[in-house]
Amino acid sequence: MSRKAVAARIAQPYAEALLEISSKNNTVSSVTEDIKIVSDTLANSQELSQFFANPLIDVFTKKKLLEKVFDQKINVSLLNFLMILTDKKRINMVESILEKFLEIAYTATNVTLAKVITSTTLSNEQQQALIEKIKLMTQATEVRLSLQVDTSLIGGFSIQIGSQIIDTSLRGQLQQMASHLDIKL
Structure with a gap:
């Protein structure tokens, strides 16, 4: 089983637990918005x-940093959830867990989540055009984009909707050509 499959399998029950807590507290929409803050913060800071x-850093230190970075910025129940992940030594999987939460929450509300990785930042007009194309492709009533910039793509973008991946990046096209020619890049 691949690392990604193992991470998804571990992330599922944690994501479901967060959704259950959020549903009981009637805070699903605020937790969903706060997850974007946490995800963006982690995506923009490789060091964080x-x-x-890092398994060598103790739980107490990680919890102090979580509190310092996210206190007063996110919902208390989400911050407590992050603390629990730290206690259970699953904070290293926080990105997978939060992604799975969004997937489950959006499925329940008929929203399609599209993870978009681009070589440069998309303008608002480009984002709207992409949302409209994805709506046509998926027949979704609403589409939410999870945007990430990866300069190693050289040009273009890749989109992941569920298990489907559409890769129009130059790097992806080069890798595809290399696999057809049996060349390692």
Whole structure:
């Protein structure tokens, strides 16, 4: 089983637990918005992601940093959830867990989540055009984009909707050509 499959399998029950807590507290929409804050913060700071992934750093230190970074910025129940993940030594999987939460929450509300990785930042007009194309492709009533910039793509973008991946990046096209020619890149 691949690392990604294992991470998804572990993330599922944690994401479901967060959704259950959020539903009981009637805070699903605020937790969903706050998850974007946490995800963006981690995506924009390689050092922070590495800090939480480091097994040599003790739980107390990680919890102090979580509090320092996210206190007063996110819902208390989400912050407590992050503390529990830290106690259970699963904070290194926080990105997978939060992604799975969004997937489950959006499925329940008939919203399609599209993870978009681009070589440059998309303008608002480009984002809207992409949302409209994805709506046509998926027949979704609403589409939410999870945007990430990866300069190693060279140009273009890749979109992940559920298990389907559409890769129009130059890097992806080069890798596809290399696999057809049996060349390692």
